[in-house]
Amino acid sequence: MELTQSSLTETVTLLACDGRLNMISAPKLKSAIAGAVSDGSVRIIVDLGGVQFIDSSGLGALVAGLKASRQAGGDLRIAAKTEQVLSVLKLTNLDRILRPYPNVSDATREW
Amino acid sequence: MNGEVRDLAGDASAEGLEEFRLLFDQLRGLPGAVRADELMLFETALMEIANNTVEHGRPRGRVHWHLVLRVDSDRIDATLSDDGEEIELPPDAPMPDPAELATSGRGLPLARALLDDLSLTRRDDRNIWRLTRRYSEE
Numbered sequence: 001m002e003l004t005q006s007s008l009t010e011t012v013t014l015l016a017c018d019g020r021l022n023m024i025s026a027p028k029l030k031s032a033i034a035g036a037v038s039d040g041s042v043r044i045i046v047d048l049g050g051v052q053f054i055d056s057s058g059l060g061a062l063v064a065g066l067k068a069s070r071q072a073g074g075d076l077r078i079a080a081k082t083e084q085v086l087s088v089l090k091l092t093n094l095d096r097i098l099r100p101y102p103n104v105s106d107a108t109r110e111w
Numbered sequence: 112m113n114g115e116v117r118d119l120a121g122d123a124s125a126e127g128l129e130e131f132r133l134l135f136d137q138l139r140g141l142p143g144a145v146r147a148d149e150l151m152l153f154e155t156a157l158m159e160i161a162n163n164t165v166e167h168g169r170p171r172g173r174v175h176w177h178l179v180l181r182v183d184s185d186r187i188d189a190t191l192s193d194d195g196e197e198i199e200l201p202p203d204a205p206m207p208d209p210a211e212l213a214t215s216g217r218g219l220p221l222a223r224a225l226l227d228d229l230s231l232t233r234r235d236d237r238n239i240w241r242l243t244r245r246y247s248e249e
Contacts, residue, residue: 020132023162024125053132055158056218064214084151091224092217097209 001025001051005032011074012111013041014104018050021058029058033065033076042074045107048100054085059094066098077107115141115182123164123174123193131161131178138182145182146246153187153244156225159218160191160240168195185246186227192239200231 001019008014013036021029033044044065048054066076080086080100089095101107117134121127135154138145161176168174174195181188206220207213223229228243 022128022158023165024128053154053158055155055162056215056221057162059217060214063212067212067214083148084155087152088155088221092206092221093209097212 001028003028003032005036007041008045008108009111011041012043012045012108014045014047016047016050016104020053021048021051021061022053022055023057026055026057026061030061030064033061034068037065037068037072037074042069042072043111044069044074044076045104045111046076046078047104047107048078048080048082048085049103051080051085052082054088056092059088059092062098063094077101079104079107115145117180118178119180120177121175123161123168123176123195124172125165127176128158128161128165131158134178134180138180146249149187149244149246150182152225153189153242156222156229156242156244157189157191159222160229160242163218164191164193164195164238167198168193170196187244189242190239191242192237194237197233198231198238 001017001021004016006014015032036044046062069076078098078100081102086100089098089100119130119134121130138150139147164176174193176191176193179190204220207216225244226242227245230241232239
């Protein structure tokens with residue numbers, strides 16, 4: 001999985017994932033989120049628009065990121081559009097705490 | 112698609128998971144009536160079981176597996192066996208409550224939610240997972 005990190009503002013970081021967010025690549029995302037939060041960027045947007053496949057390890061990295069950002073006084077939002085990602089979020093009920101925004105622009109609204 | 116069978120043996124490892132992905136990519140690329148939505152959901156379930164084997168298989172790094180996958184017009188079946196030490200299927204655990212923010216424990220509940228049948232048996236010194244998904248109505 002390719003991971004591209006960019007700062008949208010001083011406190012908002014965008015992490016764009018491309019490929020498969022799975023057991024192999026999940027630690028990379030988890031570490032990137034933790035790094036951004038510890039650098040003071042407590043609001044995180046993870047763009048899953050380029051992710052064709054996510055597994056429970058990938059979900060675990062997102063939840064860990066959500067916890068880390070909230071503990072630092074921020075939050076984590078996701079943008080997702082692929083069928084597999086949306087299905088897995090729904091089946092695991094994680095869409096209740098990680099509401100998928102259709103794109104990054106919507107996810108950054110009011111941030 | 113009737114009776115399309117794939118057979119794959121290798122190491123229960125990150126590389127092995129990649130071989131499974133390539134196998135599903137091949138099936139997706141086949142001409143004919145493979146249900147892309149069903150294949151995607153079945154792949155999701157199978158990968159959770161395979162992840163489990165990579166993560167918990169012992170002796171670590173020395174487990175070998177064998178996958179037989181059969182795609183039919185109304186269902187997909189797979190048998191994933193490995194030569195690792197005996198593992199036990201944990202009791203049916205519910206999907207973790209999202210509000211508790213658990214970072215693990217979703218793999219098997221997710222696989223169960225996606226499959227009509229999931230079983231684990233031990234025979235001839237092998238762990239044998241059997242997975243079946245019958246297609247939902249289009």
